[in-house]
Amino acid sequence: MRKLWFIVGLLFLFASCQDEVQPKPKAFLALDYPEASYEQMNIGCPYRFDKNMDARISPSRNKIPCWININYDSMNGVIFLTYQPVRGNLDSLLTDAQKLPLQHTVKADAIEGDVYMNDLHKTYGMLYEVEGNAASQAQFYLTDSTKHFITGSVYFNSLPNYDSIVPAANYLKKDIRVLMESLQWN
Secondary structure (H helix, E strand, C coil): CHHHHHHHHHHHHHHHCCCCCCCCCCCCCCCCCCCCCEEEECCCCCEEEEEECCCEEEECCCCCCCCEEEEECCCCEEEEEEEEECCCCHHHHHHHHHHHHHCCCCCEEEEEEEEEEECCCCEEEEEEEEEECCCEEEEEEEECCCCEEEEEEEEECCCCCHHHHHHHHHHHHHHHHHHHHHCEEC
């Protein structure tokens, strides 16, 4: 009988020494970005705005004047800016700018639009914030309704995975708000 208890005791001892497997809790990446500081950009176009000093300006690939990229190399992201003069085509420019966010509805979980108005700088427009695995996490347009029209879109140079890019997307959305609030027509 003692041998049986000894064997049972050894079995319990060996069985209790194994690591217990526990599932890992769900969480977002803990990405911290530096506090943004801004400088005014006047690049010889009909507009100027405040840009994050950590971002780099480059011309767009298609070489259209005043179409620029605001590159965030540390995040592998970019804000594409396009400029077009208004020449009696404001309705078509607005229609195109409002259709663009809708192209992301297939992958987006939600799209929220916020009206933007700044009578002091004569800038009016919309900011669309996109949630989900869409290609662009934010899009906007600004106009003075008579001469100038700008659109902007945020993209990351990676497959869209909303859970992974949320911190970077939120950081760039803040920079877009600063850009919109500071934009002035030359």
